[in-house]
Amino acid sequence: MANETFIGWMTAIQQQMETALERLLPAADCAPQRLHQAMRYATLEGGKRVRPLLAFAAGELVDAKPDNLARIGAALEMIHSYSLVHDDMPCMDNDVLRRGKPTCHVAFDEATALLVGDALQTRAFELISQPMAGVAVASQLEMTHTLAHASGHAGMAGGQAIDLASVGLPLSMPELEFMHMLKTGALIRASVLMGAMAGRELSAAEKQALDAFAKRIGLAFQVVDDILDCEADTATLGKTAGKDAAHDKPTYVSLLGLPEAKRMAKDLHDQAFAALQGFGPQADRLKQLADYIVARSF
Ligand code: GRG
Numbered sequence: 001m002a003n004e005t006f007i008g009w010m011t012a013i014q015q016q017m018e019t020a021l022e023r024l025l026p027a028a029d030c031a032p033q034r035l036h037q038a039m040r041y042a043t044l045e046g047g048k049r050v051r052p053l054l055a056f057a058a059g060e061l062v063d064a065k066p067d068n069l070a071r072i073g074a075a076l077e078m079i080h081s082y083s084l085v086h087d088d089m090p091c092m093d094n095d096v097l098r099r100g101k102p103t104c105h106v107a108f109d110e111a112t113a114l115l116v117g118d119a120l121q122t123r124a125f126e127l128i129s130q131p132m133a134g135v136a137v138a139s140q141l142e143m144t145h146t147l148a149h150a151s152g153h154a155g156m157a158g159g160q161a162i163d164l165a166s167v168g169l170p171l172s173m174p175e176l177e178f179m180h181m182l183k184t185g186a187l188i189r190a191s192v193l194m195g196a197m198a199g200r201e202l203s204a205a206e207k208q209a210l211d212a213f214a215k216r217i218g219l220a221f222q223v224v225d226d227i228l229d230c231e232a233d234t235a236t237l238g239k240t241a242g243k244d245a246a247h248d249k250p251t252y253v254s255l256l257g258l259p260e261a262k263r264m265a266k267d268l269h270d271q272a273f274a275a276l277q278g279f280g281p282q283a284d285r286l287k288q289l290a291d292y293i294v295a296r297s298f
Contacts, residue, residue: 006285006288006291006292009285009288010053010292013049013052013053013056013073014048014049014053016066016070017049017052017070017073017074017077018044018045020070020071020073020074021043021044021074021077021078022044024071024074024123024127025039025040025043025044025078025123026039026040026123028040034108034112035112035115035116035119037108038104038107038108038112038113038115038116039116039119039120039123041104041107041108042081042082042084042085042104042113042116042120043077043078043081043120045099046098046099046100046101046238047077047080047081047099048296048298049073049077050188050191050221050289050293051073051076051077051080051187051188051191052069052070052072052073052074052076052077052191053073053289054188054191054192054195054214054217054286054289055069055072055073055076055191055192055194055195055198056069056073056195056285057192057195057285057286057288057289058191058192058193058194058195058196058210058286059072059195059196059198059199060282060283060285060286061196061199061202061206061210061279061282061283061286062195062196062198062199062200062201062202063199063200064195064196064198064199065132065133065134065198065199067133068132068133068134068135068198069195069198071127071128071130071132072128072143072194072195072198074124074127075124075125075127075128075147076124076147076187076190076191076194078120078121078123078124078127079120079121079124079147079151079156079187080187081120082116082117082118082120082121082124083117083151083156083160083187084098084099085103085104085105085113085116085117085120086113086114086117087160088103088104088105088113089103089105089110089113089114090105090110092160092164093243093247095239095240095243096240097234097238097239097240098238098239099238099239100238101238104116121151124147125144125147125148128140128143128144128147128194129144132198135197135198139197139198140197142197143194143197143198146190146193146194146197147190147194149186149190150186150187150189150190151186151187151190154182154186155182155186155187155190156182156183156184156186156187158182158183159179159180159181159182159183159184159185159186160183162178162179162182162183163179163183163249166179166249166250167247167248167249168248169250170250171250171255173255173256176250176251176252176255177219180219180222181215181218181219183222184218184221184222184225185215185218185219185221185222186218187218188214188217188218188221189211189214189215189218191214192210192211192213192214192217192286193210193211193214196210205278206278206279209275209276209277209278209279210275210276212271212272212275213272213275213276213286213290216268216269216271216272216275217268217269217272217289217290217293219268220265220268220269220272220290220293220294221293222252223252223261223264223265223268224265224293224294224296226244226251226252226253226261227252227253227258227261227262227265228241228296228297228298229241229242229243229244229245229251229253230242230244230245230251230253230258231258232297232298236297236298237298238298252264265294266294268294269290269291269293269294272290273287273290
């Protein structure tokens, strides 16, 4: 029953995000049409919207306004979609399938895909730097800083650089963890923190607890991604399965083996739950999302 309620909530937020993204992305019939069409192609109708869901769930802790959370969610999803477009390009992972459809550079062309990433990234910052009703300017500045830090050299882009340099190398566990904390974990962590910046101020202890949750769940997301890459099929994932092993990429599965990687995902999930102990029922959505992230099948 509780699970049904969660699925209803998740579906409603996913629909709300689709509507917000439709509105906040540039119109397809407005010049330059090809770029705008490709930005919409890469962002709309696809993806689980995990980062916006985390921002909405964290927003519940602080009674944040849904309109502001939708804008924060759209910014997060634009950064995430840009990273997928660039990651799929021939100079990086060179993949042809993403979110169940041809990758952006295949459906359009490489130059357009490069520009899609650039334009989605800057659009994200345009969105979160516009005034938000009821949110202090200082909080918005903190949000902008958090998103920039999580996306750049000390976050996602840095993690991607380590990933590209690690192919075929036997990474140690701390090295693998560092790479994933940056590449995947940083934006997931930022999603939680940014949602919580859109409402009432949390105490220092609450912020610390939420950050501990966000870090654990960011890492759990990646461990599960590694497991799915070797256990799920391409049709279910909507992206090419088995790529990590084929590209000789170090993963939690290659380092620990499947059973131990599964145990690690469960441990991280339990640690994430424990971090939320001090919050009341307002943290229930975050807990349900943690369950979903660890139990998901794609
Ligand atoms: C190009 C700067 C730059 C960074 C790329 C995110 C990333 C860094 C690469 C994607 C490669 C990858 C498969 C990473 C593993 C975790 C991950 C981000 C999976 C995709 O995210 P989901 O599952 O995707 O949230 P959907 O499609 O549901 O949005």
